[in-house]
Amino acid sequence: MDQDDRNNMFVKVMTDEQMEVLRKQIAIYATICQQLVDLHKSLTSNHDLAGVRLGNIYSDPLTTSGSHRFSGRQRWTPTPVQLQILERLFDQGNGTPSKQKIKEITSELSQHGQISETNVYNWFQNRRARSKRKQQVSTTNNGESEVETEVESPKPHQNSASAVDESNMCFQNSNVGSADQRAKRVEPVCPSDASSKPNAGQISYYGTMLANPSKFESTRRV
């Protein structure tokens, strides 16, 4: 059969070696994809779900006319009226907005523009924090020539055992997929010769690999 095929001229023949190369390439792609996905999940997992939350209200296709660039999150901006009310409430002494209050306030403010409880909550949080901060700073610059922060105290944090803080918490070639052992459907083939670059962007690394995907012919790697 091999003979026939060969004579046939229309059959492609690959050596084990070539086959192996191909398989490797594929495995690499699989791994890369998997890792990209994992990476992505991690990055967007929490707050950043806003990253894609564009859409709905803000869709203004007209102004941008077919742009494909979706923006990041939008953030609430208090209207003058709302701000005024908030400020008033703030220095009205109610240092403790408390959940119930928040509701009321939100309800009140929503008559003057779009707003949510979270917005109110955050606003008070920030307002208080910054108010305090400003006070501290102005108080600090008394006999101190040091400008900037007041962070001097080696605040002891992390009471637990190992508090060896100083170290790179970079995640790198630490086999991303291992996080999910049951999803080990792709071969553990790891294009790990990338270790030359500690952190930087793993993306950029992938980028280079993606540059020439179709070179599965003579590349012998991994």
Added chain:
Amino acid sequence: MDQDDRNNMFVKVMTDEQMEVLRKQIAIYATICQQLVDLHKSLTSNHDLAGVRLGNIYSDPLTTSGSHRFSGRQRWTPTPVQLQILERLFDQGNGTPSKQKIKEITSELSQHGQISETNVYNWFQNRRARSKRKQQVSTTNNGESEVETEVESPKPHQNSASAVDESNMCFQNSNVGSADQRAKRVEPVCPSDASSKPNAGQISYYGTMLANPSKFESTRRV
């Protein structure tokens, strides 16, 4: 060379058809990777290269030269991998981390970066608390009629204050695999959880494609 191989009896032969399949698969992977990268770039577009938020210590000798102020990160930040694992554990239902578990988890996570038991503990505390709060909010503004109405303000910037909607991202997964032509059929296998979590939306699509790269194995025979 061909002759040798042929005589060898171990030559793998592929038909044009099979060859084509392989090429497509690879092309698909290439495309997926590319798009993932693009997606990622878009989401993290500007500065968020924090993706590799290795912002950890930058205890460079230069900045400290003029002052005695040494700045180093003092707050733990989970690496993407760690976060991923934590998230998984979280919605895996184990509402009660329990002391012992914490240790295990910490141990596991420490392989992906600096971390302490306290960190893990806090993380779960916060995660739960915030999860609950979010739930409350979204539930609350449900039956309320206040908002919603006068939205379309001419103001160009106005946020979508309404609480963070759970998944729902509209990432157009147009024709990923059609690198060269009609997308090769890939099974809609989606083993991944991916549903309960906020993000993961757009990824899940890729997930299905990535599901069975092993398909190549079968291509090998003949």
Added chain:
DNA sequence: CCCGTATGAATGAAAG
């Protein structure tokens, strides 16, 4: 057009 500042939002850690 880029850059600095103000501020909304996210989140680790701690207090209650």
Added chain:
DNA sequence: CTTTCATTCATACGGG
């Protein structure tokens, strides 16, 4: 566990 604080990230906006 719940609430609060502190710090940091990211973006809107105004000025040069």
